[in-house]
Amino acid sequence: MKIGVLALQGAFIEHIKVLRSLDVEPVEVRKPEQLRDLDGLIIPGGESTTFGKLAVEYDLIEPIRAMCEQGKPVWGTCAGMIFLAKDVGRAQPLIGVMDVRVKRNAFGRQVDSFEADLDIPALEPRAPFHAIFIRAPFIESVGKGVEVLAKLDNGTIVAARQKNLLATSFHPELTNDARFHRYFLERVKKNG
Amino acid sequence: MAEKQVGTWAVKVGLAQMLKGGVIMDVTTAEQAKIAEDAGACAVMALERVPADIRREGGVARMADPTKIIEIMEAVTIPVMAKARIGHFVEAQVLEALGVDYIDESEVLTPADEENHIDKHNFKVPFVCGCRNLGEALRRIGEGAAMIRTKGEAGTGDVVEAVRHARTVMGEIRRIQNMRPDELMRVAKELGAPYELLKETAELGRMPVVNFAAGGIATPADAALMMQLGVDGVFVGSGIFKSDDPAIRAKAIVEATTHYDDPEIIAKVSRGLGQPMSGLAARTIPEKEQLAVRGW
Numbered sequence: 355m356k357i358g359v360l361a362l363q364g365a366f367i368e369h370i371k372v373l374r375s376l377d378v379e380p381v382e383v384r385k386p387e388q389l390r391d392l393d394g395l396i397i398p399g400g401e402s403t404t405f406g407k408l409a410v411e412y413d414l415i416e417p418i419r420a421m422c423e424q425g426k427p428v429w430g431t432c433a434g435m436i437f438l439a440k441d442v443g444r445a446q447p448l449i450g451v452m453d454v455r456v457k458r459n460a461f462g463r464q465v466d467s468f469e470a471d472l473d474i475p476a477l478e479p480r481a482p483f484h485a486i487f488i489r490a491p492f493i494e495s496v497g498k499g500v501e502v503l504a505k506l507d508n509g510t511i512v513a514a515r516q517k518n519l520l521a522t523s524f525h526p527e528l529t530n531d532a533r534f535h536r537y538f539l540e541r542v543k544k545n546g
Numbered sequence: 547m548a549e550k551q552v553g554t555w556a557v558k559v560g561l562a563q564m565l566k567g568g569v570i571m572d573v574t575t576a577e578q579a580k581i582a583e584d585a586g587a588c589a590v591m592a593l594e595r596v597p598a599d600i601r602r603e604g605g606v607a608r609m610a611d612p613t614k615i616i617e618i619m620e621a622v623t624i625p626v627m628a629k630a631r632i633g634h635f636v637e638a639q640v641l642e643a644l645g646v647d648y649i650d651e652s653e654v655l656t657p658a659d660e661e662n663h664i665d666k667h668n669f670k671v672p673f674v675c676g677c678r679n680l681g682e683a684l685r686r687i688g689e690g691a692a693m694i695r696t697k698g699e700a701g702t703g704d705v706v707e708a709v710r711h712a713r714t715v716m717g718e719i720r721r722i723q724n725m726r727p728d729e730l731m732r733v734a735k736e737l738g739a740p741y742e743l744l745k746e747t748a749e750l751g752r753m754p755v756v757n758f759a760a761g762g763i764a765t766p767a768d769a770a771l772m773m774q775l776g777v778d779g780v781f782v783g784s785g786i787f788k789s790d791d792p793a794i795r796a797k798a799i800v801e802a803t804t805h806y807d808d809p810e811i812i813a814k815v816s817r818g819l820g821q822p823m824s825g826l827a828a829r830t831i832p833e834k835e836q837l838a839v840r841g842w
Contacts, residue, residue, distance in 0.1 A: 488557055
């Protein structure tokens with residue numbers, strides 16, 4: 355199984371460490387040729403505007419979009435979720451494949467960043483998932499075919515799946531809980 | 547679901563983790579902040595004068611005018627940092643009240659306290675602090691800094707001090723990695739570092755928080771040099787807006803930071819940038835005029 359982690363900027367090393375703990379040796383992706391033969395891709399947290407500029411400059415948008423359209427599992431965390439969305443309410447370069455409307459910096463500025471326990475029924479074993487939200491986006495609305503995976507108590511959508519595409523507002527790579535990464539790898543296995 | 551917890555150590559350190567592999571640029575106006583964001587900066591640092599001007603003009607350098615900071619916060623969607631004077635915890639309170647995303651307790655401003663730094667645990671907003679060596683870095687983390695940057699010598703465009711400080715920190719980390727606990731206590735005494743943090747650093751093989759380089763970075767190759775020396779990202783102060791063409795240079799430095807180990811890309815982005823900031827050899831600055839020696 356060959357998994358890539360987009361390594362233009364942000365918390366890519368944290369994802370790589372979790373994948374290694376699950377016996378997967380990932381590929382750092384900075385150029386289009388590094389996407390070749392991947393079975394899945396993780397787009398990490400960081401600054402979505404920074405990713406956007408670099409992805410345009412280094413011709414990564416089209417090949418990542420093609421990967422998403424071929425049905426390969428792609429998971430975006432935080433800025434990665436923004437990058438996958440079709441609509442973020444402003445003009446910026448996006449992969450734009452997931453039928454969700456995402457609001458950026460939706461909880462406020464850094465002083466509003468928070469931790470909270472979530473119930474995520476899709477994860478096994480089922481137990482609260484401790485989630486870290488950093489200047490996080492959330493999903494304002496989802497299109498047909500998008501399954502909501504997790505919500506805050508007030509109903510705010512913070513994780514969703516559309517076929518092979520996964521998106522989380524929070525950062526499973528910053529905790530010691532690898533259940534979300536295992537869930538993603540399961541999808542890659544099933545797809546293969 | 548349990549209560550939301552804000553201002554925790556994990557979210558403070560976490561924002562710094564999201565900035566990694568990126569370039570944080572000094573800006574003094576909303577217009578410069580837009581240029582920085584458009585070039586791909588992962589954050590901006592709001593300040594009244596860039597370090598090169600502080601050095602040239604002299605006088606007391608303080609926290610920026612809140613009006614300026616708010617204009618910058620409104621102009622961009624990326625995180626906005628701002629500088630407070632060393633030990634000036636009320637400037638820090640003001641910056642927190644304004645809602646800035648990170649506070650730099652910075653030697654570039656004139657220190658307000660020559661003995662004590664800010665008790666950074668008392669704040670919800672995270673802090674970044676400068677260091678010249680591992681002991682200084684761990685003292686700041688002990689006070690609550692959630693991110694570290696090596697100091698370099700700000701406002702010079704001379705990377706030599708940034709290299710010295712990064713090499714010192716990395717070298718000290720390599721030295722402690724194979725030490726026994728009794729030896730670590732001795733080194734903690736030598737470095738003036740909190741023992742528990744030194745032990746954690748030895749176990750991790752790196753500092754327990756993100757570490758950027760700062761002070762003197764002026765070219766794409768400078769940024770890539772610091773990345774290859776093992777820092778997590780770079781701050782560029784005067785190097786961008788004191789150069790001939792800030793927008794093009796800023797973009798080139800961002801690309802060189804991402805592709806820091808790809809000389810062909812660094813060569814490509816280094817072409818046609820116009821003149822870098824004119825610069826000032828750090829070695830020629832008398833010690834009492836050096837910024838890096840402020841703080842302890």
